[in-house]
Every structure is written in structure tokens, then in C-alpha cells.
Amino acid sequence: MKFIHTADIHLDSPLQRLEAYEGAPVEEIRQASRRAFENLVDLAIDEAVDFVLIAGDLFDGDWKDYNTGLYLIKQVRRLGEAHIKVFIIAGNHDAAGRMTRELPYPDNVHLFSPRKPETRLLETPKVAIHGQSFFKAAVTDNLASGYPDPVAGYFNVGLLHTSLTGREGHENYAPCTLDDLVNKGYDYWALGHVHRFEIVSRDPPVAFPGCIQGRHIRETGAKGCVLVTAREGESPKTVHRDIDVIRWERVAVDLGGAVSVDEILERFQAAVEAVLDRHDPKPVVARVEFVGETDLHVRIAADPDPIKESVRSTAMAHFGDRAWIEKVTVHTRPPAGIAADPGPLLELRALTDELTANDADLLALGQQLATLFQKLPPDYRQGDARIKADDPQQIRELVIQAHALLAQRLKREATGT
Template identity: 35%
Template sequence: MKILHTADIHLDSPLKSLALRNEDLRTKVQSATRTALVRLVDSAIDLEVAALLISGDLYDSAERSAKTAAFLSGQMERLRSAGIPVFYIKGNHDAENPITGEVALPENVHVFGARGGKVKIPQSDVWIHGVSFSSKHAPDSLLPKFGEPVPDAVNIAMLHTSLSGAVGHDPYAPCTLNQLRDLGFDYWALGHVHKRQIHSQNPWVVMPGIPQGRDIGEAGPQSASLIELGEAGMTVSALPTSVVEFTALSIPVGGCATDDAIRAEIRRHLSGFTQELQSDSAILRTTLCGATSRRWQILRDSDAWTQTIQDMALETGTLWVEKVAFDIAPESDAPDNSATGELQAIMESIRQEDAFAASLETDVISMINDLPPSLRAALLPSEEQATSLAQNLTEQGAAQILARMKGASD
């Protein structure tokens, strides 16, 4: 017997990427969350699962189109035709979306209420328990709303929760791992945190992650969880779902003495990544790194190298590069007594001054405060990130100044 567990589909949530400037990519990316749901339904039908579990945030708060709800109904109807029931709990995004609950879904979809309840999967001894959010905020634990597990049966509980807290996620329906274990369920089908994680195997406590990443903060291939019940007990595995994945890719060019050698390394790494790609395509943030004698020329001509990397990625037919960073070191550590070497030493000394670092950090925070709150949280989730960003900016700025000065005559 197989059961598919997913959460945080965020249907029609806008994916955020500089690569959307590419017209060919835009259409694929904008429909990615829908395509991921179609893949989930395809997999459920192909695998002949006994049920599909959706542990909250089926919708995204920014998307309130009736067309979205109609699309969802169509996918649920496909499951109904295949005889597959769907069990769904509302998360914080669903609760604040006025469409949820207003559009009639097929009869195979059971939506748990805020008071909780349990439903038996037909022709099985498996019971699904669930509690929905009653509003977009759930500051208190929802565990008291769960009833007792059914004796001599497999009991699966669905909960949208941040557990004891997760970076970048609001603290909703808080609870601890031990509290979940103490309730006696065989599997906790969680949702809310967008990173896949198996917190426990006895009982199973699984956060399946988001089925389609939306930006570099949700990097890598995404998946759902496939639960299999057999004579040996319960097993859980990842089922790939993402259409587009966001990835940070380092391309080392250390030791490359010519531009041709650098281009060859770039092409080799892009090709290797393509071979290992689990999703249909990927949006990359690349970093050219390593120690090379061509450092000054690379930094001086960073715009040209950026275009080169982007063009090579497009040649693969599956990769797009939205940003290129340069972390190039000089190949030799010999002292540089030239004017630019002296300037480099002066700038490095200034960068190490506490007063300068504090002033720059204040300026960075001031600029960040002009952005919308959601972007602030993504750019600077902690005080340490503010310090790190300020340091990176000064380091990159100094490297660019030196590259242009020294490279002007090279």
C-alpha cells in the first residue's frame, strides 16, 4: 500500500528570479507550481497510491484567481476518476485565501476542519487524522485537537507546523518532537517548512519540503514523500517533483593560464551539472573561483565573462544563469610593491577598522530598510548576515577598483 504526502504547493505563487528576463524561461517558470502539482497527480495515478495527503498551503496568499481554483478542481477530478482519495488540511496561506473553501472540490477530497477529526482510507486499516488552521495565524499548539489513535490500525496525523521554530518561517502551531512522539501516531505528515527533513523514524515525523522551489532560498531539487506500507513495516522515500530548480554553482578555474582554458573549465562544469540535474531545468547563481594569473583580466572584464557564462548555459538547453559572482585570487602570494599593490594594502587596512565596518553595516541596513519586509527577511535574516553582506560588498568593491586600475594597461 502506498500513500503520497506533500505540502506547501503554494499554487501559482510567483517565482522570483532575475532569469525571468529571458522570455523563453518566463513561461516555464511562471507555470512551475502548476506543473509540479500535475506531476504529483501523475505519480499518484501511476503508482496507484491509496491516498494523497496535502498538509497545508495548497494556495499562495498572493494568488486569488478563480482560474487557479478551477485548475485545482480539474487535478482533483483526475484523482477521483482513478479512485484516489485526497486528505487536505488548511495552512496559514490557505486560511487567509478567500478562494479556499468557496470552490466546490470533487467528493474524493476531504478537507479537515479546525476542530480536527479522522477518516478511514477505504478498504484499509489506515486512519488519517488532521486539524486545519482556522485563521492565518496559529500561535498556539494544535495538538490538543487531535483525538486518540485508533487501536490496532495504522494512524497518520496531518499537521501544519513550524515545530520548535525554523529560520525564515513564522512560528505557527508550535510543538516539540517529543510531544509528537508521545501522542502515539505512526506517521506525522507535516507541512509549513519548505526544506525536506525526516525528524524521526520511530514514529515517522516527516516534513516533505516544497514540491517546487521559488527562489535561491529554496535551492536544489524538490520532492514529495512516498509512504509504503508492507509486511516489513513502513518505509518513506523522496519522490522528485520540481520542474525548475534553483542552484548555487561554483566553477573553479584555479591554475587556468589562458582565457581558452577558463572557457573550457566553465563549459565542463556546466555540462557536468546538466548530466546530474534531477529537474527539467535549473536557474543558476554561479561563482567563478580559484587562483589564476588571469585574475585582473577576469575582474576587469567581469561583464564579458558574465555574458560568456550565460551564453554557455543557454547552449545546454536546460540551464539559465541569473547571476555571476567572482571570487578570484591571485596565483602568486609574492608581495606587490606597485602603486596598485600599495592601494590594495591601504584599502585592506581600512576594511579591518571597526569604525569603518560599523559605519558600512549601518549604511547597508539603511538601504535594506527601503525594501519591502519580505525582501528584508530574505536578504538579512540575522545580524550576522548584515555583517557578512557588508564585508562582502567592501571586498568585491575593492577588487573591482584594483582590477580596473591594474587592468587598464594589461
């Protein structure tokens, strides 16, 4: 027996925080979830699996229009034509969408009820699949506790959308412990909700397949599904299969000792090349983070836009469609042991060092600036790039950038340039 376990497809999920610039792959990323889902269907057909399990968040809430539903029907019909059944539970994002619940699925698809756990039996092979859909977006009950006992003589699978006892970055929905699952006596637990691949237990297998396609910088690295092979008398074997079409990565570029912009771009190019080699042939959307001690700190921290444009131009010139730059951040610092010029620059340096050394002072500063932050443009108040008054690290970075900007202006005034 062979089956695929997938989850968190978020079909047609909206684009999240890709800064607009000439050549940015906006349309490619919008289509990425569909192309990854087509890879999933192709894999199921090529491997001649018996069924596909989708452990929640097939969709991303209500659709922009019915084309999302029509697209899904076309793809699951392909599975039906290959005699592959599909079993789905609704997750928190699915439960939030009205149109999701009204979609008429083909005969090879079963959507589990949100009212109570239910069991679907297959006779060839002999499999009992137990599951329950979310009945609302935020389910805080232990759904697993109500799942039925295993069916004797069948391979028993539990299909559950949960974060177990909690996973960073994910709401603690349908909470339960690993013991809750293991003690149920099932042969495999197919979990969803957590977007990173994880084998939580091997006996019996309890797995998060992760999402099938990264959608933003918090979902880095390879994404895919779990291919499960089970033979009588043996423990199920799990293999993670990559099916994504675009990768997201953070690329740290150490500028320690760099003395020119050309050197910055050379180091950037080498760092990105290494990332591309690791993910070849998949294209990469990269967030570039400049770090390290450099004499260029004041220049690039005070006015980062020129270096950002140079980075994007370099990426286009050398990598073409293999690499796109999502964002460039500057986390450099001036070389240690170099004293600032006397007078206002020295006082400014001392004030900055004192303020950035203490998280409590940074939090106090953040609270003082909170009202000002609310008056900033929407890009700085929403989503991944929003300025958070209660994040001392982010406030520290703002202070360092402000110091660089003021130092540069003071030097220009002093020299008359």
C-alpha cells in the first residue's frame, strides 16, 4: 500500500510582502501554489498511490472568485481518472471560508464532517481513515480525544489538523499531546497546520508534511509532501518528496573588512551563488542581510537605497530568473575600537551605544514612538515588515540606522560637502 500525506496547500494564497520593483516575479509567485499542487497530483499518479490525504488548509479562506474551486476540481478529477481517492479535512483557513464548504467534489473525494469524527473504510487495500474537519476557524478543543478506536484488521490512519502542544509561529489549534495520538493505537497519524516538515514520532509514525510551497520569507527551504509505503508486518516507511517550484531563503552576506561597494557586490554574488547551487534547479526568492564590521557601515546604513538597487541590478545581470531579491536589510556595524570624532559625533556614538545595550531602554523608547509608528504608511504598519514597538531588536536596528544617518549628515556639515 502506498499513499501521499500532504497539508497546508493554501491554494491561490495571496502574495505576501514582495517589494515591487522592475522584474519582480509577482505573477510567478501568485501561480506557485497551483504549480506545486500540480506536482503533487503528478507524483501521486506516477507513484500509483492508493489515496491522497490532505490534512487541512487546502484553501486560504474565501476565494477571490470561483476559478480557485474550478481549478481544484480539475486537478482532483485527474486523480479520480487514475483511480486515486482523496480524503480531506478542513483546517482553520478552510473553516473561515464560506465557498470552501459549498464546493461540490467529485466522487473520488471525501471531505470529513465538522460535526464529529468519522471513519471511512477502504477494502482494497484494507484501510480505515479517521478524521474530523474544523467547524470554525479557531478550534481549541482536543479533537483527537474523540477519535474512534482503531478498526481491527485494517491499517488505521488518523487525519488531524493540530499544532500538538504548540509550534512556534502557529496558533495552538486542536491541541493534544503526542501520547494522545500514540495511545490511540493507529498505524499512522497524518497531521497538518505546521508549515515545516517534521517527523514527530516513528513508532507509530506521526508526521507534519509541511506546506507544499513557501509563500513568504518565514517559509524558507524545500517544501513538499510525505510519501508513505506500508507493508504487512512492517512499520510504515516515510519519504519527504520536494514538490515546490520556488524557494525562499535568507542570505547573510558578511561585509567584515569590506572597503568598497564593488567588494560588497562581489561578496553578495558569491553568497547567492552558493544558495542557488544548493537549491538548483529551483529559482530562489532571497532576503539579503548584510552583517559584519565594516568602514562602510555609516554610508550604507544611513542611505541603504543605492546599495539595494545595486544588489538587485547585480542579481538580474548575473542570475536572471534564477534569483529574485525580496528585500535587503543592513545589520552592519562600525569596526570595534575605532573612536568617533570628538564633539557631537562622539556624544552621538556614546548615546547610541548606551541605548542599544539595554533591552529595557529600547522597549521604553518603542513605547514612546508607538503613536508615531501608527502614522507611518501602511507598508510599515502591516504584515511582515511592520514596525513593532515591543520588539527590542527591531528598535535597536532603527536606532543604529538613525545613528548612521545623523553621523553622516554631521560629517557633511562639518566638511561642507
